Amino acid sequence: MFIDRAKITVKAGTGGNGMSSFRREKYVPKGGPSGGDGGRGGNIIIVGDDSLNTLVDFRYKRLFKSDNGANGQTSNMHGRSGDDLYIKVPPGTVIKEEASGQILGDIVNPGQEFIVARGGRGGRGNARFVSSTHRAPTFAELGEPGEERTLLLEMKLLADVGLIGYPSVGKSSILAKVSAAKPEIAAYHFTTLTPVLGVVSMGEGQNFVLADIPGLIEGAHTGVGLGHDFLRHIERTKVLIHVIDASGIEGRDPIDDYHKINKELKLYNERLAKRPQIIAANKMDLPEARNNYPQIADYMKELGHEIYPISAATGSGLPQLMQRAAQLLSEYVEEPEEIEEVKIYDAYPDDEFVITRDDSGAYLVSGQGIEKLVAMTNFANEEGLRRFQTIWRKMGIEDELKARGIQEGDTVRIRDMEFEFKQ
Template sequence: MFVDDVKVFVKGGDGGNGMVAFRREKYVPKGGPAGGDGGNGGDVVFKVDEGLRTLMDFRYQRHFKADRGENGMSKNQHGKNSAPMIVKVPPGTVVHDEETGEIIADLTDHASSAVIAKGGRGGRGNSRFATPANPAPELSENGEPAQERTIRIELKLLADAGFVGFPSVGKSTLLSVMSAARPKIGDYHFTTIKPNLGVAETEDNRSFVIADLPGLIEGASQGLGLGHQFLRHIERTKVIVHVIDMAGIEGRDPIEDFHTINEELKQYQLRLAERPQVVAANKMDLPDAEANLDAFRKAIGDDVTIVPISAVTRQGLRELSFAIADLVDTTPAFPLHEVDEEKSHKLYSAEEEEPFYITRDSDGTFVLQGASLEKKFQMTDFARDQSVLRFARQMRSLGVDDALREKGAKDGDIVRIMEYEFEFVE
């Protein structure tokens, strides 16, 4: 099964907790703090494997979570850092953040990789908090929570040339005779419902990768038919090969078909109109094909290379292979994706940049939220008084106390951070 679009959840490993410990050795009656730091959590890393051609594996595993770091130990021993979680993906993989739509990674080259979810750093042990005023602190940090996100993984095939055309014009048959690929072939529309890849070779030993893509219909750029499922795969091809039924056996007009397909490509992505094109005038072994070809040449002109062929009799395949290979050799790689200025630059307001914000529930509870505040909260060990006092100082430095008073908080009111509740004390 060919899978080219999936949604998965990824989470890096949380950092290990720092430790509170003291030296307890013979002849060292009052040893200092000796609690080690926690280890860093593992990252979730996507790495390209050229042996993969589909996202099939993601149908069966939708959650990826890296290992957390090891906790710190006594004698100032650092907890072990966790190894990154390597997830193999096929070349041409694009990773989007599901919430923001931002492109996180665009992976095309073999062995290229990207960190998709970063692991948390290890918490500090009490050795890190020793000061002249407090040489033996009973204070440590919990590990930093890791990054977690829901992502959408999209596969855009990497091919040198892509066959485009209306359903049943002979694209799959052409692929089967030009390469060793064996796509499904039938005399009905949308026989091809998934892309097929093949490698063609010319007589002078040049080779190129061909993608046979599902048939287009008018309105495909708006998602009709197989719409966007098809069009995403044409984005990265160097050369577009229009396969046209020049005999018009279904009553179609070859000239109209050519312009309709080009318009759909242009509507989907303007830069597709800049790709070099070859017209494979197919089914030249059938009646009316020669007359239609003459009219087609006059209407299209000399701007596009037109090669008359018959996939059934193999007429003209040598010339078509050379025409495609010549264009592939002389065409530079195109940009991997269009940059949408509105999506690539996210604007943050002053309110969004604040480390916290306060809302109030219907029962009167004050709710504190914010990434910075919640991270400090999660890294606090509330089992130790000194850690609680440190957290209280951090909240005051952020201005939480004053902000609560401005919102009307009074002594004894309930304040909630995440799922935990506290009393506001003046």
């Protein structure tokens, strides 16, 4: 089954908790702090695997979690880091974040890796908080939570040459003739509902991948019909073979069909319309096609296109067409990417925060640093709580809350923790 889109949720491992302990050897009556750090949580990594050609596995499993880090131990022993989790996808898979729609990565080559969720840092043990003024700290940090996000995976075929054209013009028949692929072929529209790949062998190791891509109709750039399901899969192709029904026996004008499809390509992505394009006038075994061909050929040549008369039914003209496609591939020069907008992201310091209020009147404090502090503080430990209060004040959160009119007993929420404000 060919599945080219999937939605998954990934949750990286939480770091292990730091340990709070003291040395208790027989001849060390006043041993110092000896709590080790927790291990890092496992990352979640997407990797390209060329043994896959579909995203069908994600129909049955959509939640992926990596291992948590192990807790720190006594005698300054650190916890083991959690194992990374690898998710295999076919080359040609684009990774997007669902919440923002931002493209996070593009897996093009086998073995290429991309970290989509980072494991949390392990909490520090109490031995890490020893200072000249604080010789026996009793607190340790909890492990940092790992990143969690929902991802959209979209597969774009990695084909060298794409067959484009209206439904039932003979694209599947061409692919079946020139390769070992077995696409479904029948005399009705949209026989091909999913892309089909085949390898065309030109001899002496000169092969290329040919894709039979579902037929296009007017309005496809807006998603009409198979729309984006069609157009997405030709974005990576280097050469396009535009198949037209030269016979016109279904009542369509092949020249009109040519213009409509190129209009859809341009409206979807102007770069697609600029790709090398060969015209394949199919069904030349029919008398109607032979009658129409001279007019079609003259018109296409005026537009600067090469045109090849072929018959997918008999195989006539296909070797010459494939030979020309292979030649254009060898001459193809990759177009530079057009960058529409350069986004500049500032690295926010950990002491930045934002205060808002919800419908109940509670004060909501958000910010990378304060949220991480809350997640990694053991509030059951009195010394850990005092450390939290000290950092909270140094960050200026308490002063800002007072400036906003907070009163004794008001509620303050940070992440999933809720506090009652006291002066």
